[in-house]
Amino acid sequence: MSFLVVIEQRKGVIRNSSVEVWRNVQHLAAISGQRDVAGVIAGDVDRDHIRQRCFGKGTIYTLRQRGLHDYSPQAYTESILHIVDRTGAESVFLANTAMGRDLAPRLAMRMDASLASDCIVGHDEAGLLKAETRMYAGTVSVVIQGLRNRTVYSMAPGIYRPEGPAENAVAVVDEDGISVSESNPVLQKIVYHTGRKDIAESDIVVAGGRGIGGSENFALLESLAAALDGAVGASRSAVDEGWRPHSDQIGQTGKSIAPRLYIACGISGAPQHLAGISGAETVVAVNRDREAPIFKVADYGIVGDIAEVLPDLEQAVLDLQREK
Ligand SMILES: Cc1cc2nc3c(=O)[nH]c(=O)nc-3n(C[C@H](O)[C@H](O)[C@H](O)COP(=O)(O)OP(=O)(O)OC[C@H]3O[C@@H](n4cnc5c(N)ncnc54)[C@H](O)[C@@H]3O)c2cc1C
Incomplete structure (x- = not known):
């Protein structure tokens, strides 16, 4: 065998x-x-x-x-x-x-x-x-x-x-002795350069859900992710709202990811979303509702509004980096 x-x-x-x-x-x-x-x-x-x-x-x-x-x-x-x-x-x-x-x-x-x-x-x-x-x-x-x-x-x-x-x-x-069939070749490959990191390949993912409130507020996540050298993902609700592309979606009908650090922002923690993060090593949740189900799977939880918590988190990351 x-x-x-x-x-x-x-x-x-x-x-x-x-x-x-x-x-x-x-x-x-x-x-x-x-x-x-x-x-x-x-x-x-x-x-x-x-x-x-x-x-x-x-x-x-x-x-x-x-x-x-x-x-x-x-x-x-x-x-x-x-x-x-x-x-x-x-x-x-x-x-x-x-x-x-x-x-x-x-x-x-x-x-x-x-x-x-x-x-x-x-x-x-x-x-x-x-x-x-x-x-x-x-x-x-x-x-x-x-x-x-x-x-x-x-x-x-x-x-x-x-x-x-x-x-x-x-x-x-x-193994160069194998001849490759040209009967159905790829004629053209169109690559869209989004400039974004692939969430499935990134060690750190910061994701946003409906609680982010609009595509413009994803700038907070982009900024935190940049400080951490991570990628930005999204829940299906954020994708359905048109705030993020489907390639960013995490979960049952999106991507399964396995980063070392996953930061869920304004995401409630529905089973379909959690299905995509079971491989994450450390989960941090930021949510203003202390009863949100995401806190049941989170290793660290922050109860608060993303508009206040995320800039503080980013500042803390930058301060730590400066101290090193
Ligand atoms: C067949 C099927 C497949 C699905 N596949 C997927 C999938 O692949 N991925 C996926 O994600 N979902 C999927 N879903 C949808 C899933 O069931 C949930 O509806 C979805 O995950 C909810 O997204 P959300 O957490 O962003 O939004 P919500 O459930 O609306 O949660 C928003 C959260 O944000 C918090 N919040 C609001 N404002 C703020 C603020 N200012 N600061 C902090 N927190 C705030 C709220 O307290 C709330 O917990 C699927 C559903 C079905 C039926």
Whole structure:
């Protein structure tokens, strides 16, 4: 039995969510006595960068062919299936990102495999893999064990955090013998430069909800986030109001995030919102209603108006930085 991790890159940089998956699979492999771990990266990623980001046992295959630098459903599916065949992988793991959500079912169907989506992967007493996934806005937890011999897992972020450098650099093998189908190529890629940090990749996220009161008041959050070198996110209500784009939305129908610090401002803490922050390490809530449900999940709570609390918080951050 062997494990294969599909590692995602953007502009040649391996995504944090994929490093988490790689580390988690290394851990699972060690625990289950599993020996073979392989990875595959589609796109032109520097070898040293791969070795700096991915440690442990195994070989990472790189697919540098033209047509694979940007995600293309058909080309990625076909070329990754070659690596599945080559490694004999029975368990394939991806991060549950936009790409992972699209690619995982395609791979599962072509591999005739079971699919576990947005899950946390562990193992039972016999060492068999099991996947836990949340349903109904995180209120029900379901444990899945694949009925088929092969399973594709798209893993929720925030399960296993990348740590500092470790030993055992992986082997990197260029797999250039695979021809990539050009039958459905990406013709044009339009990138909107928002200048904003991606909330799913940021260590610190400051998010605002309906309690912010208007798009102009998000300047308070932008300013605090800039002081903390973090990103700004939003609840669905703030997005529905048109104050923020959907790409900033956190929660069941938005992004799942796993920052080290999450600051929820004027957000009540509905289950659909909390479904997106279960991986957050430390949660701080700012809300003027001391009964707001967000305080039940917060590590630190500040009862107060965002207009007063946020400038004070920012000043405190700046003072601390000056003292250093
Ligand atoms: C199928 C489905 C999917 C959904 N998916 C998502 C999702 O992905 N993400 C998501 O976020 N929601 C989602 N929702 C919506 C969710 O149920 C809530 O309606 C939403 O999260 C509420 O957003 P909010 O906390 O910003 O607003 P509210 O619930 O209106 O809360 C606003 C909060 O701000 C506080 N406040 C007001 N003024 C101030 C002030 N001046 N200073 C400090 N605090 C103040 C209030 O006390 C209140 O607690 C979904 C709902 C459904 C049915």
